[in-house]
Each structure stands twice: as structure tokens, then as C-alpha cells.
Amino acid sequence: QVQLVESGGGVVQPGRSLRLSCAASGFILSSQAMHWVRQAPGKGLQWVAVISYDGNTKYYADSVKGRFTISRDTSKSTLYLQMNNLRADDTAAYYCAKSKFSGEYNSFDLWGQGTLVTVSS
Amino acid sequence: DIQMTQSPPSLSASVGDRVTITCRASQGISNYLAWFQQKPGKAPKSLIYGASTLQSGVPSKFSGSGSGTDFTLTISSLQPEDFATYYCQQYKDYPFTFGPGTKVDIK
Numbered sequence: 083q084v085q086l087v088e089s090g091g092g093v094v095q096p097g098r099s100l101r102l103s104c105a106a107s108g109f110i111l112s113s114q115a116m117h118w119v120r121q122a123p124g125k126g127l128q129w130v131a132v133i134s135y136d137g138n139t140k141y142y143a144d145s146v147k148g149r150f151t152i153s154r155d156t157s158k159s160t161l162y163l164q165m166n167n168l169r170a171d172d173t174a175a176y177y178c179a180k181s182k183f184s185g186e187y188n189s190f191d192l193w194g195q196g197t198l199v200t201v202s203s
Numbered sequence: 204d205i206q207m208t209q210s211p212p213s214l215s216a217s218v219g220d221r222v223t224i225t226c227r228a229s230q231g232i233s234n235y236l237a238w239f240q241q242k243p244g245k246a247p248k249s250l251i252y253g254a255s256t257l258q259s260g261v262p263s264k265f266s267g268s269g270s271g272t273d274f275t276l277t278i279s280s281l282q283p284e285d286f287a288t289y290y291c292q293q294y295k296d297y298p299f300t301f302g303p304g305t306k307v308d309i310k
Contacts, residue, residue, distance in 0.1 A: 126302075126304050127241075127292075127304075129292075129301070132299075182258075189237035189252035189253075189294050190239075193248070
């Protein structure tokens with residue numbers, strides 16, 4: 083069935099790096115824009131990044147621009163979020179989400195279960 | 204950035220009640236508005252896109268309306284499984300932004 087499964091979260095020290103993965107199944111990753119959204123403990127949802135269906139367009143929230151990189155490997159049907167120079171305020175559950183249609187100006191129709199990232203010394 | 208606000212921040216309701224949540228955008232977003240439901244400890248679930256179109260599998264007790272800057276989500280008859288936090292989101296422009304959420308709990 084159509085599914086997204088995130089992995090790669092954990093506890094990391096400030097300034098270090100972490101790479102999150104989102105394994106997609108039941109659909110073709112290269113046919114949809116894909117997003118990362120995060121949620122700090124007890125807080126609301128914050129959009130983080132998007133990659134277009136063809137991989138040529140990427141947008142980022144200002145709070146992560148220059149530190150985070152969204153990418154994908156279509157041969158592995160996996161979306162990634164490379165997070166560098168992590169800060170305490172990056173602590174959150176990170177969700178990948180699938181765009182309902184191919185374009186990047188569309189809402190989401192499917193979310194993963196999330197993976198927790200804790201940045202602490 | 205487009206700012207999204209929601210009201211009320213929380214509400215208490217009984218099973219069977221009709222519930223309405225309001226979402227407002229800081230500038231016109233046409234109908235590029237989505238609604239999500241999130242239960243504690245769970246991932247969000249997509250309910251509505253295009254301000255009023257139900258996602259596949261979402262029951263018809265949920266409905267959305269509005270265009271421009273003002274939008275509403277209505278639950279026609281609240282059931283125990285509907286107690287959750289509801290978020291609106293604009294996808295007219297990047298960065299996509301969410302409202303702060305409305306928590307619906309049991310009276």
C-alpha cells in the first residue's frame with residue numbers, strides 16, 4: 083500500500099550532523115513533490131523543505147536554509163534530509179509528506195509516522 | 204510570509220455537537236487551503252485540500268469552506284474519534300505555513 087516510513091532520528095550534540103530518511107512505497111517517488119515538516123515538542127507544525135517531482139526545485143524554511151539539504155534517490159525510492167550544524171531549536175519530530183499532485187504548489191495527502199530528533203549536549 | 208491564524212485555540216464539545224473552526228490568512232490565498240487532524244502522539248492526517256475537497260476516505264461529516272482570506276472547517280456531528288487538534292495550512296506560496304492549531308476536547 084502507499085506508505086512513508088521515516089528513520090534516522092536520534093540524540094545528537096549541537097553542531098553535529100544527522101541524515102533522515104523517508105522510504106516511500108506504493109507510488110513512484112519521482113512523480114510527486116515531497117516535503118519535510120517538523121513539530122517541536124508540544125508545539126505546532128512547521129514546514130521545513132520541499133523537493134519538486136523532477137528534483138530540480140528545492141525550497142527551504144529560512145530557519146534551516148544553508149544548514150539542511152533535501153534530496154532523494156529514486157532508485158531506492160527514498161527521500162532524505164541532511165541536517166548539519168544542528169541547534170537545540172531543531173529538536174522536533176520530523177515528518178515526510180507526499181504532495182497530492184506532481185507540482186510543488188499542492189497540499190499533502192500522505193504523512194509518515196515521524197522520527198524524533200533531539201539536539202542536546 | 205503568509206501568516207495563518209485560527210480560532211478558537213481550543214474548544215470543549217460534546218458527542219453529537221456541530222463544531223466550526225475558523226482559519227484566516229494574512230493575505231489572499233484563493234482556495235490554496237488545507238486542513239489536517241492530529242491526535243496525540245500520532246502523525247497528522249490530511250482531511251481537506253482546495254479549501255473544500257475531502258481527501259480520499261475522509262468521512263462526509265467533515266466539510267470546509269471559504270476563499271481568499273477566511274476559511275472554516277465544520278464537523279457536523281462530533282464523534283469520540285474526532286477529538287484531536289486541527290491545523291489549517293496555506294500552500295499558495297512558500298514557505299508553506301500552518302495555523303497554530305485548534306484543540307477539540309470532550310466537554
